[in-house]
Amino acid sequence: MTNLLYSKDHEWVQQLEGNRVRIGISDYAQHSLGDIVFVENPEVDSEVKANEAVGSIESVKAVSDLITPVSGAVVSVNEELEDAPQSINEQPFDGGWIFEVELSDSEELKGLLSEEEYKAFISEGEE
Amino acid sequence: MTTETTLKHTPLYDTHLKYGGKVIDFGGWALPVQYSGIIEEHEAVRNNAGLFDVSHMGEVMVEGKDAESYINYLVSNDVTKVKINQAQYSVLCYPDGGAVDDLLVYKLAEEKYLVVVNASNTDKDFAWMQEHLKGDVTISNISDEVGQVAIQGPKAEAILQKLTETDLSQIAGFYFAQNVTVDGVTDILVSRTGYTGEDGFELYLAADKVEALWDKLLEAGKEDGLKPCGLGARDTLRFEAKLPLYGQELSKDITGLEAGMGFAIKVAKESDFIGKDALAKLKEEGLKRKIVGLEITGRGIARHDYKVFSTSGEEIGTVTTGTHSPTLKKSLALALVPTEYTQVGTEVKIEIRNKQVDAVVVKSPFYKRG
Numbered sequence: 001m002t003n004l005l006y007s008k009d010h011e012w013v014q015q016l017e018g019n020r021v022r023i024g025i026s027d028y029a030q031h032s033l034g035d036i037v038f039v040e041n042p043e044v045d046s047e048v049k050a051n052e053a054v055g056s057i058e059s060v061k062a063v064s065d066l067i068t069p070v071s072g073a074v075v076s077v078n079e080e081l082e083d084a085p086q087s088i089n090e091q092p093f094d095g096g097w098i099f100e101v102e103l104s105d106s107e108e109l110k111g112l113l114s115e116e117e118y119k120a121f122i123s124e125g126e127e
Numbered sequence: 128m129t130t131e132t133t134l135k136h137t138p139l140y141d142t143h144l145k146y147g148g149k150v151i152d153f154g155g156w157a158l159p160v161q162y163s164g165i166i167e168e169h170e171a172v173r174n175n176a177g178l179f180d181v182s183h184m185g186e187v188m189v190e191g192k193d194a195e196s197y198i199n200y201l202v203s204n205d206v207t208k209v210k211i212n213q214a215q216y217s218v219l220c221y222p223d224g225g226a227v228d229d230l231l232v233y234k235l236a237e238e239k240y241l242v243v244v245n246a247s248n249t250d251k252d253f254a255w256m257q258e259h260l261k262g263d264v265t266i267s268n269i270s271d272e273v274g275q276v277a278i279q280g281p282k283a284e285a286i287l288q289k290l291t292e293t294d295l296s297q298i299a300g301f302y303f304a305q306n307v308t309v310d311g312v313t314d315i316l317v318s319r320t321g322y323t324g325e326d327g328f329e330l331y332l333a334a335d336k337v338e339a340l341w342d343k344l345l346e347a348g349k350e351d352g353l354k355p356c357g358l359g360a361r362d363t364l365r366f367e368a369k370l371p372l373y374g375q376e377l378s379k380d381i382t383g384l385e386a387g388m389g390f391a392i393k394v395a396k397e398s399d400f401i402g403k404d405a406l407a408k409l410k411e412e413g414l415k416r417k418i419v420g421l422e423i424t425g426r427g428i429a430r431h432d433y434k435v436f437s438t439s440g441e442e443i444g445t446v447t448t449g450t451h452s453p454t455l456k457k458s459l460a461l462a463l464v465p466t467e468y469t470q471v472g473t474e475v476k477i478e479i480r481n482k483q484v485d486a487v488v489v490k491s492p493f494y495k496r497g
Contacts, residue, residue: 034149034359035166037451038428038458040480056480058428060165060450061359082426 004093005109006118007069009051012093013112019103021070025057028122030092033059036085040066041077042099048074050108054099057088066098070108076100137182138274138337146355153358154247156183161357168360169453172323173494175352176280178344179361181329182337185249185270187242193262194238196398201259202232203383203406205396209234214301214318216391218383219244219252220402224409225379228252229371229388231320233303241316241331245373259401274337278344278353279327279364281496286348287328293317295328310343312336322361324368324494366448369420369461369492375431375447376418376461384409385463387418418447419469420491421477423458425484429477435462436476436483443468446477454494460486 005013010029014022030036042054053065054074077099081087088096103109113121134157143150148159158180162168171177189198199206204217211234219227228248233241244252253268260266278287284295290310295317298304303318309330316331332340345355362372369387371377377386384392384406394407423429429449437443449460460477468475471490476483 034161035164037166038426040427058451060363060453061160063428063430 004115005112006115006121007067007112008121009067009069011067011069013069013109014097015109016100019072019106020075020100021103021109022097022100023068023070024092024097025066025088026118027092030089030096033057033062033064035060036088039081039085039088039098041081042066042068042074044074044077046074048072048101068099068101069112070101070103072101072104074099075102135183137180138334139180139182139276139341142338142341143180148355148357153183156246158183159355159357160359162355165357165359165363166453168354168356169363171352171354172280172325172356172360172364173454174281175354176278176282176286176327176348177323177354177356177360178341178348179277179279179356179358180337180341181277181361182274182334183246184275185244185246185252185268186273186331187244187253187256188267188269189240189242189256189264190238190266191262191264192238193264194240197261197264198232198240198242199396199398200261200400201256202230203392203400203402204232205393205398206232206234206240207396207398211236212303212305214303214320216301216388218377218388218391219255220383220400220406221379222401222405224382224384224402224405226373226377226381226383226386227255227379228373229377229383233316233318235305243331248373272334273331274334275329275331276337276341276344277321277323277327277329278348279321279323279325280353281326282348282351282353283325283327286344286351286353287317289347290343291317298328300326309340310347312340312343315340322370323364324370324492325364325496362448363450363453366450366461367452367454367459367492367494369418371418372448376463381418381447381463382406382409385414385417414466416444416463416465417469418461419464420489420493421446421460421462421475421486422489423449423460423477423484423486425486427477427479427482427484428458429460429462429479429484429486434478435464435486436478437468438474438476440476443475452493459489459493461491
């Protein structure tokens with residue numbers, strides 16, 4: 001995927017038209033979580049604030065917070081994850097997207113990492 | 128903040144790393160939580176076979192003229208009923224009936240027993256056993272010298288049989304054979320036991336031979352779909368079969384009776400045992416609470432220690448284990464609740480991240496092999 005931005009909480013952000021962005025979790029994140037069996041999405045129309053937990057992702061073994069890397073209004077959630085949460089493992093960047101936000105402050109995107117920066121960030125963490 | 132601790136290694140530590148096991152801190156042991164994925168491994172065990180490293184388990188050798196009466200005074204089951212080459216599940220109890228641990232007693236010879244305990248309880252159990260030493264008995268903690276692998280699943284016997292001349296079909300459930308040779312690896316105790324709800328074997332042998340055995344088994348089982356498995360799948364497998372995990376379904380505060388292990392609590396056995404009076408009383412008065420199976424009918428997964436409520440909002444108990452069941456593909460839980468809430472069909476609520484989620488009592492074990 002091109003033009004993806006990443007957060008240090010391992011979410012990716014894809015810019016759609018206007019101020020709308022799509023959010024999911026990185027391949028590294030889905031791999032560390034293992035088999036994902038449940039996703040608790042944020043509610044559509046709710047206002048979310050960057051770096052806060054807006055839902056959760058559960059693997060067989062554990063629960064992890066779903067963190068939004070940006071602020072704004074949730075305009076859409078991937079309802080297919082309700083029946084097929086494993087899409088996040090299988091295709092974290094496509095069918096496994098999680099929710100979409102209408103940004104309240106597009107400047108926040110500047111604080112995110114590029115793909116190269118994110119890769120460097122991961123490899124630092126693994127040393 | 129991270130605390131630097133030195134994790135203990137099993138003889139298979141290097142093997143796990145070499146073959147892609149995801150090694151984590153498992154109660155102080157560096158062990159794989161998974162290889163290919165918990166669900167895939169879980170399904171391999173239900174449909175074909177899986178191979179587990181359980182070398183972290185504790186082993187205590189008990190020998191001497193009074194070995195039988197000594198063990199019989201420590202544990203809840205009746206050791207006098209055990210024959211040579213037979214294994215018996217039992218609970219080591221406190222005087223108040225709570226559990227020190229649950230364990231297997233292997234009768235190796237007339238005056239020689241092997242007691243197999245949970246890894247995280249080994250030191251506590253051994254100290255308890257020393258404290259209550261009685262008669263002509265010597266005990267030794269041989270956990271470091273003994274390794275253990277478990278091969279579990281419907282194809283376990285066929286796979287293991289390829290590598291040994293010992294007729295495995297002659298080993299019934301909860302029996303074992305000693306000094307078995309498996310493809311050149313000698314002196315193995317092969318026991319028809321397990322912790323998955325499937326048929327299978329647990330193999331005990333000298334720690335320095337474990338790696339060779341592991342490789343031979345994996346190779347022999349390849350064409351039958353044998354997969355190396357981590358402790359994540361071991362947990363989901365034992366959970367579906369309602370086998371208690373010490374610290375969750377069974378603990379110093381939850382007796383073996385409440386955990387549903389009443390078959391191993393022989394309050395009528397001739398010998399006295401620690402906890403007998405308390406357990407006899409509990410049995411006579413009737414259990415006030417029990418471990419029960421729940422299906423979460425609302426959305427979410429219940430986890431250990433989540434609270435359980437009645438439909439009228441009263442807090443009634445706690446979840447002991449909860450996960451997504453790979454076999455039933457449902458969100459299921461085991462919980463400790465008052466007896467009046469244990470009827471199948473009883474509706475309860477589980478608090479999942481501040482939300483009250485609907486759940487219903489269902490039949491358990493969730494899974495029984497056909």
